[in-house]
Amino acid sequence: MNTSQPQMYNLPDSDLELLSGYIDNRLGGSEQATLERRLGAEPRLRAELEDLRATTTLLRELDPLPLPRSFTLDRATAPRRRSFLSLAWVMQLGGGLAGLALVLMASLQMLSGMAAPSAAMIVSTEATQAPAATQAPTMMVAAAAPMAAATAAPLVAAAVAPANTSAPMSDAARQAGSARESTTNVNSSPGELGVTAGAAAPSANIAAGGSSSPDTQSLATPASLVAIKDVPQRAEFPAGLSLGLGVVLLILAIGSFFFTRSHR
């Protein structure tokens, strides 16, 4: 009785794949011919092939296990078939669309809010200055008002220029400069220049929007500056909160979609 341990021949993976493919008749013509030449010349390779072949034979001869029971579905308790308009799918789609809408609205709100607050801030800043200063702005507004209709865009651009520096300055600077020259007690401070443009901006907007001139008259008094400042900001849902809520809804919709897919 032979008690020596069986030898383990460590073949490279490439040779193992060749032998495995040879057992399954999956080798190409030249590949098979080359392998058969090697099998004739290499006893170890031949031994490996025989052991692999014996292994696959044992596996193929394994008896299948009998069924412990039938796996047919009971008609009364058969699960409901998943339909295209399933509740989960509709909720995922609805949640995703709602989230996307919130994200877009918040983004637009943030973008528009970056431009509007700078003009409002300028106006509110000037409304808190000494009363004497209101005379000059009043005159500047009065002088600027007739020009507003013709130079609406540049004046508005001048109002926002200190904030974003992206608007064309040349026409606005000229108009602002001529507005300064038409008054007597005007400093060339950026604040008052801003008031000129800022006070004219609403009138320019009104002119651009086709409103009648009586609206501009209401702007020629200190009270109007306060009125401008006090033009109620439309109460808006905080943009950051909208953005956060939208992102959360999107993540929940996408996450639940992949969860239900993986647990089909």
Next chain:
Amino acid sequence: MANEEQHLIESAQRGDVDSFNQLVRLYEMRVYNVCYRMLGDPDAAADTAQDTFISAYRNLDRFRGGMFRSWLLRIATNACYDVLRARKRRPSTSLQALGTTDDDGVGFDLPDQGERPDEVALRHELAAAITRGLADLPEDQRLVIILSDIQGMAYEEISAVTGANLGTVKSRLSRGRARLRDILRAGELLPSTFRHDGG
């Protein structure tokens, strides 16, 4: 046969449970055996096979043609992977222990007519060794061995079931066979005529 199966599938997709149950009867033996060989436990295999058919019925609309058997086995193997992952999270139940049940899956294996007792015993020993050997394989190699050498499927269908490309299938198959060969060889269960070749 293929046409008949197609009719059953279409009928089942319209909600006919009886048609679906005919498909179940066609494939339940194969599905159960794949689950058993993957999980090593007959109870877990039965539960997983049942889950497979329930999932298949629910999602029948997603079957867009091709081999229904491959589609069904893909659901079964994914279900088996879920069970194996869950087991790893609960390490108290080891794979090796599950690979050595009381009967090693052969207690109900009746002897063939005219089979000698020693032949029956050897057959049982081999089956037990293979069951233990399969449990020792990495899951991806185990699955390919089961589909190819136990279920007799072609490389292409194995590729469809596992989602792996042909090269990966061949690689996993060759490595899995080599590991099983080493286990059986160590147990002196292989009828090798070149074992002691001095070479």
